[in-house]
Amino acid sequence: MSLAALTEVLKAAEEGNYAVGNFDCFNLEMVKGVLRAAQELESPVIIAYGEPFINHIDMPYFAKAVRCMAEAAEIPVVLHTDHFTNRDNIEKAMDCGFTSVMVDCSDKPYEVNVTNTKKVVELAHKHGISVESELGHVSGLGELFEDDSHVFTDPQTARDFVERTGIDALAVSIGNVHGIYRAEPKLRFDILEEIFLKTGIPLVLHGASGIPDEDIRRAVSLGIRKVNYYTDMCVAAVKRIEAAPGRHLFDLCGTITEECYQTAYKKILVLKRENEQK
């Protein structure tokens, strides 16, 4: 199966009424663990590379290594950028062999978001690369406010955004945030339902670490087809490493892979169809 475009795996997810797990990885230990979980569960998977990871591992090296690993896998693997804001970086990712890109101008004025996203779509689609973009704004560092409605995705605007940009997947803000939640997340399922009715395209839930499984399942039943995880993998690996100080670096690398495997396995199970549960 190997490398796949985001559109392919999300189309199958739509038909099967399930969602595909997106796991942000910045080293090969993490990628190994995630791919192992996806393979065991015979599930497609998305390996994502965040823009700040550029400072940790060069994008061309990472892309080449993941492409090699994906080609050896027996499941569809999407190589995707996460929250890329810089146009040069997005073009570089396309040149490096990413099969999908996320352009994020959600903190910019609406018209700027439309224009920038549309330009990326025009270029990406020429090369068979999928595009995800965000509307509304998913904030960082676990911030939840008394009233978050100002950053929520507006369903009517979402329809206009999708029509004008031609994107393949839309990241929504419905009470989800990045990082560790500082208060219990309360997703606005009513808004999600309306966004799906108005746009009809695959929707993406960012900041899924910390959202209860039953809420994730409900979101999937209402049109979420891609669910992003990162924090849970990092927290699990750090916890295990801190609990066993003084070990050899070799073992610590193995721990990272093992914890990413365990986390991804649990998450993918939640996202799969009921009748596919093992």
Ligand SMILES: [Zn+2]
């Ligand atoms: Zn995100």
